[in-house]
Amino acid sequence: MAAPRRLIVCLNILRSSARALMSSRKPAVHKPGKLTSILYTSVASLSVGALCAIPFRQAETLSHDALIRRAASLATDSSSTFLSQTTLALIDAITEYSKAVHVLIALQKRYLESLGKLTPAEEDQIWQVIIGQRAQVNERQDEFHRFESTWMSAVKLCETAAEAAYASGADHASVTVRTNIQVARSQVEEAQKLSADADKKLAAAKVMEVKRMAQHATASRSNDDEEDVPEAYLRED
Template identity: 75%
Template sequence: MATLKRGVSYLSIFRSCARVLFSCKKPAVHKLGKWTNVLYTSIASLTIGGGLCAVPFKQVENLSHDSLIRRAASLVTDSSSTFLSQTTLALIDAITEYSKAVHTLIALQRRYLASVGKLSPAEEDSIWQVIIGQRAEVSDRHDECKRFESTWVSAVKMCETAAEAAYTSGAEHASITVRTNIQVSQSQVEEAQKISVDAEKKLAETKVMEIERIAQYAASLENSDEEEVPEAYLRED
């Protein structure tokens, strides 16, 4: 009986506690939930921190002098290749513009030769002003080609030096890559130079045609003057 009475007493106390808990206001529950979230967050942070502390940091591999030199040589070849590509592009563009200027001059001179003796003095002077201006353009473009060509030659020499340094330091792949870039650059420049040489050849041919045409025109004027002199002389008689 005593045991039964104690059980009834415990049950009563449990029910009373339950009523008290369920009768609490909602803000109190909200505060309890807030503190619970804070507790969980703190536990999670400690867990993550403990995990990081448990994982040892990977030690940096000790690099040898040879390895560092190879890396430096690779960087030099990359920079040299970039310098070469930029100078190659600049030189090819300069040669292209020079060739265009030469072809424009050729067209102007041939148009003038086709109209020799058919133009008035004012028209002839006008077209000659255009030709002189185009010749100045050709000269400027030619000087630009020479300037970029000098820079390009320096870039090629720099790449050759970098390729040799990379090879001797053990960076064979970098050496092969930069030598390949040199060959490609030289091939592209040679193709562009062939176009400019062809334009210069046509300009020289046009110059010869101009000399011959002017000589013929001058000879025809002399012949016409010689024929007119006797007629004038006869009229005076």
């Protein structure tokens, strides 16, 4: 009711101002074209400005429940985006770690097959490559675990957002984010199978390494041609 009253008052003031301006002019001089046009233009501009300045309430306001549901939906959207990005980063990290492990396994196999066939310089060169690859495996593993921790935080955030959305009545948003969690978990589990398989093969390669090194040492002693095995190679990872 206050807004319409202010509008009426403003219009009355504008009309009074217009009549005062028109009555202040001499009645004998009538140039309605230019003067009237300027006056009406000024009045129209003032009227538009006055109307824009008056705060009108929306005919249909949102309730607190509606605003909470909208906010909950936004929370599920942002948390789903966070989950999507961390899932992609984790899968890439797992893939790169698995590749690095397979390269290390191949290098170790090549080294063991070459025992007794290489010069000390060639053997040392291969060993330096193996050391560098082991460092890369450790680096990829650290990155893998770092993204895994962030991904788990994203999953928890999505679960909290889903619960909040359900409690506020935003059922569709809650169902959507829970579906996103299931998809993300499925994708990560598939990627983790790759890393688990790589770890399994690396463990088997280490067992084979110990056996081959023992056989090589025995053969060297029996032939009185024992060669020093690089001390760094015998160190544990």
